[in-house]
Amino acid sequence: MAIRHRSVAVTLPAPARPARWPSVRTRESLGGIGLLAPTVLILIGLVLYPFFYAIWLAFTDKTVGSPGQFVGFKNFAYVLAWPQFTTAVWNTVVFTVSAVAMKFVLGMAVALVLNQQIRGRNFFRAFLLLPWAMPAFVVYLVWRWLYDPLSGLINYALIDLGLIATPIAFLSERSTAMLSVIVAHVWRNFPFYAISFLAGMQTISQELYDAAQVDGASRAQQFRHITLPGLYHIIGVVLLLTTIWTANAFEPVYLLTGGGPSDATMVYTMLVYVMGMMNLRLGEAAAVSTLFLPLLIALVLAVTILLQRKANA
Amino acid sequence: MARTAKRHTRRDFLKESAALAVGAGAASTLSFAAPAVAQRPKLNYWCYQFLKESDDARANFAREWAQKNNVDLHITMVPLKEFLPKITAAIEAKATPDIVESNAVELRARGQLLDVTDLYKKLEKTYGGWVGNAPKIMLEPDGRVHHIMYGFQGFMLISRDDLLDKAGLKPPPPTWADLLVYAKKTQQPPRTFGLGIPLSNQTDAQVWEDMMKSYGARLADDKGKRVVLADHKPQVWEFLDFFAEVWKAGVLPPGVTTWDNTMNNSTYQAGKAVFVLNPITISLWLETNNPELLAKTGHYTYPRGPKGLIQPVTFGSRSIMKYTKVAELAKQFLWDSMEPGKMDRESGVSQWGPVLKDYLKFEVWKKKPFMKGLIEMSQRGEPQGWPDVFNDAWREQFTNTTISRMLQRIVVDNWTRDKAFAETVDVLTKIYSKYA
Numbered sequence: 068m069a070i071r072h073r074s075v076a077v078t079l080p081a082p083a084r085p086a087r088w089p090s091v092r093t094r095e096s097l098g099g100i101g102l103l104a105p106t107v108l109i110l111i112g113l114v115l116y117p118f119f120y121a122i123w124l125a126f127t128d129k130t131v132g133s134p135g136q137f138v139g140f141k142n143f144a145y146v147l148a149w150p151q152f153t154t155a156v157w158n159t160v161v162f163t164v165s166a167v168a169m170k171f172v173l174g175m176a177v178a179l180v181l182n183q184q185i186r187g188r189n190f191f192r193a194f195l196l197l198p199w200a201m202p203a204f205v206v207y208l209v210w211r212w213l214y215d216p217l218s219g220l221i222n223y224a225l226i227d228l229g230l231i232a233t234p235i236a237f238l239s240e241r242s243t244a245m246l247s248v249i250v251a252h253v254w255r256n257f258p259f260y261a262i263s264f265l266a267g268m269q270t271i272s273q274e275l276y277d278a279a280q281v282d283g284a285s286r287a288q289q290f291r292h293i294t295l296p297g298l299y300h301i302i303g304v305v306l307l308l309t310t311i312w313t314a315n316a317f318e319p320v321y322l323l324t325g326g327g328p329s330d331a332t333m334v335y336t337m338l339v340y341v342m343g344m345m346n347l348r349l350g351e352a353a354a355v356s357t358l359f360l361p362l363l364i365a366l367v368l369a370v371t372i373l374l375q376r377k378a379n380a
Numbered sequence: 381m382a383r384t385a386k387r388h389t390r391r392d393f394l395k396e397s398a399a400l401a402v403g404a405g406a407a408s409t410l411s412f413a414a415p416a417v418a419q420r421p422k423l424n425y426w427c428y429q430f431l432k433e434s435d436d437a438r439a440n441f442a443r444e445w446a447q448k449n450n451v452d453l454h455i456t457m458v459p460l461k462e463f464l465p466k467i468t469a470a471i472e473a474k475a476t477p478d479i480v481e482s483n484a485v486e487l488r489a490r491g492q493l494l495d496v497t498d499l500y501k502k503l504e505k506t507y508g509g510w511v512g513n514a515p516k517i518m519l520e521p522d523g524r525v526h527h528i529m530y531g532f533q534g535f536m537l538i539s540r541d542d543l544l545d546k547a548g549l550k551p552p553p554p555t556w557a558d559l560l561v562y563a564k565k566t567q568q569p570p571r572t573f574g575l576g577i578p579l580s581n582q583t584d585a586q587v588w589e590d591m592m593k594s595y596g597a598r599l600a601d602d603k604g605k606r607v608v609l610a611d612h613k614p615q616v617w618e619f620l621d622f623f624a625e626v627w628k629a630g631v632l633p634p635g636v637t638t639w640d641n642t643m644n645n646s647t648y649q650a651g652k653a654v655f656v657l658n659p660i661t662i663s664l665w666l667e668t669n670n671p672e673l674l675a676k677t678g679h680y681t682y683p684r685g686p687k688g689l690i691q692p693v694t695f696g697s698r699s700i701m702k703y704t705k706v707a708e709l710a711k712q713f714l715w716d717s718m719e720p721g722k723m724d725r726e727s728g729v730s731q732w733g734p735v736l737k738d739y740l741k742f743e744v745w746k747k748k749p750f751m752k753g754l755i756e757m758s759q760r761g762e763p764q765g766w767p768d769v770f771n772d773a774w775r776e777q778f779t780n781t782t783i784s785r786m787l788q789r790i791v792v793d794n795w796t797r798d799k800a801f802a803e804t805v806d807v808l809t810k811i812y813s814k815y816a
Contacts, residue, residue, distance in 0.1 A: 130490060131467075131468045131471050131472065131486075131490055131492075132471045132487075132490045132491065132492045133490060133491075145810065145814075148810070149807075149810070150803055150806070150807060215635065216633070216634035216635045217570065217633060217634070217635065217647070217650075217652060218650070233570075234570065234634060235634075236634040236635040236637075236638075238635065238638045239634065239635045239636065239637040239638045240792075241792050241793065244638070323638070324638045325580060325581045325582060325638060325640065326581050327580050327581045327637055327638045327788065327792075328580070328637035328638055328788055328792040329637070329785065329788040329789055329792040329793050330785075331792070340465075341779070341780065343468070344464055344465040344468060345464060345779040345780075346776050346779055346780070347464065347468060347486055347490070348776075349468075
């Protein structure tokens with residue numbers, strides 16, 4: 068009898084595949100992503116989120132403690148029509164350009180002096196950092212006292228020297244207020260320029276100067292053709308950073324003049340402070356900041372392009 | 381035979397570590413279980429910082445109270461100028477204190493405060509009722525209360541009576557025009573200037589608005605909604621005539637256009653001003669640091685304008701943030717803080733006038749002559765902004781120092797009156813229309 072085989076369907080387990088690690092390339096990529104992830108998350112949380120949130124706020128009527136409703140361009144229209152806004156734009160540009168220029172010149176001059184073999188060089192280098200290391204609050208209150216027309220040291224000195232007959236209210240006259248604020252700000256911040264330039268100067272080979280001297284180059288020519296080109300990259304970074312810092316400076320104006328007299332020293336940070344922190348209208352304050360963003364970007368781009376051209380020339 | 385040591389694998393290490401961690405966790409849970417049950421309630425208190433003795437008195441009371449009631453108290457001293465930026469950040473970060481000492485108006489309008497009407501009524505009933513315009517300041521149109529005042533303060537006319545006496549003048553000058561006459565006759569610049577009044581972008585410069593109103597001007601209508609300053613041009617012009625005289629006379633010290641809120645204090649305290657408009661903080665400072673000058677100092681209510689007296693009062697008050705988890709405890713603190721015995725002790729070192737009628741019995745008001753003006757002001761003073769309505773719109777124009785800016789436009793920027801006035805009306809309209 069023929070035996071008929073019945074076919075039975077049996078589900079067999081899939082043949083076990085040998086466990087495979089991802090390729091070296093994939094592992095490296097995953098490892099790289101893992102290492103970068105914390106930084107990216109921090110950047111998103113601390114930079115990108117606040118940045119876009121501030122822009123979003125400018126389109127809402129948010130006040131302190133309220134969620135805020137979308138109001139379109141209402142805040143921008145309000146802020147643009149606010150009498151101090153155009154003054155704040157102009158003052159911010161004047162303050163930033165003048166202060167950066169003065170800090171640059173002063174910082175470069177001091178760096179050149181401290182790059183020479185002079186007695187007590189190390190002491191002066193350390194001493195130079197003092198204004199920059201002091202708290203801004205202390206520095207500007209001291210300057211306020213120095214400028215004071217009734218008991219300030221500057222007026223005492225000028226009267227004693229017979230240069231003026233009556234005290235000058237440096238911070239309270241429209242003609243002198245902005246310059247006085249800029250001078251105080253420059254005094255506190257030029258050491259950063261000086262130290263950065265000095266560090267750069269020390270990387271320039273002495274041989275270049277020796278060769279130039281042999282060729283009969285004057286000091287000015289050495290500065291123009293050796294020192295300055297050797298510092299271009301440092302100048303670029305310093306100018307870029309400090310243009311941003313100076314445009315965003317708040318303490319000098321807040322502590323010295325409060326934006327006055329009238330609106331003579333009203334810069335945009337002060338306007339943001341009044342609208343956001345005094346009036347608690349965060350939407351309007353964010354609109355001021357957002358409107359200043361293109362100006363800040365333009366300032367930064369101008370500095371970058373200028374230096375790039377110089378470096379490539 | 382050499383004994384082979386058992387290899388300690390990574391798995392063994394992990395097992396042991398886990399066991400240790402569990403053991404340590406259990407031990408700590410057990411050992412700290414008892415204190416956790418008896419954990420003290422936490423209370424965060426932002427205390428107004430201005431005059432050291434007064435601030436210390438309130439902070440010390442709070443510490444004693446916390447010890448007595450077994451409360452874990454955290455005190456943060458906050459200067460008035462920093463209060464708004466700090467509380468703004470705290471609210472947005474959802475890390476608010478439980479109790480704040482501030483003028484509370486901004487927070488009340490934004491619904492950030494707990495209703496304390498029950499406490500208001502209890503205090504009123506227990507301590508003989510509220511003094512002067514305190515109810516007007518605390519009660520909202522719907523009858524609810526969100527902050528409890530603990531003291532009045534306000535600007536008074538503080539004068540060098542010795543110098544006035546030398547000049548043959550009898551204090552106080554009855555009108556603003558007389559004040560100018562007195563100031564001109566008495567001052568000896570650059571040693572002393574007639575009027576130590578800021579004309580800057582700081583809130584103390586608000587006194588110019590008060591002066592303007594005593595000439596009959598108003599910023600907004602009775603509802604506090606519509607700007608009516610333009611309808612009061614003749615009154616404003618009369619005030620500007622007076623202001624022009626003040627400026628021309630050189631009675632304001634150089635630098636007033638950028639003075640901050642401390643400069644009027646320091647100028648008077650240094651003996652460089654004949655008159656200042658300021659709370660009695662100056663006198664309390666002199667009491668400790670320069671009693672001789674205090675003896676020569678007089679304290680008076682404001683002079684009158686052609687249309688009457690505008691004497692505003694400000695105040696100190698406590699509020700409970702609505703986010704608090706210890707509402708009852710915070711209310712208890714507010715209640716205990718108002719106890720007359722405690723307030724009596726504080727009044728001797730503080731700038732605050734009495735807010736409850738039982739406080740009027742304190743001996744301190746009789747002991748210190750300069751307190752007389754404070755009592756008068758507490759009983760008669762009107763809320764800030766009066767005769768305008770003290771609302772959000774008024775408050776915003778106040779922080780913008782709108783009237784002081786108008787005056788600065790004229791004397792700093794050399795604008796014509798018409799141009800400066802038009803800008804002021806425009807700014808006020810912009811602000812008020814947001815709240816209409």
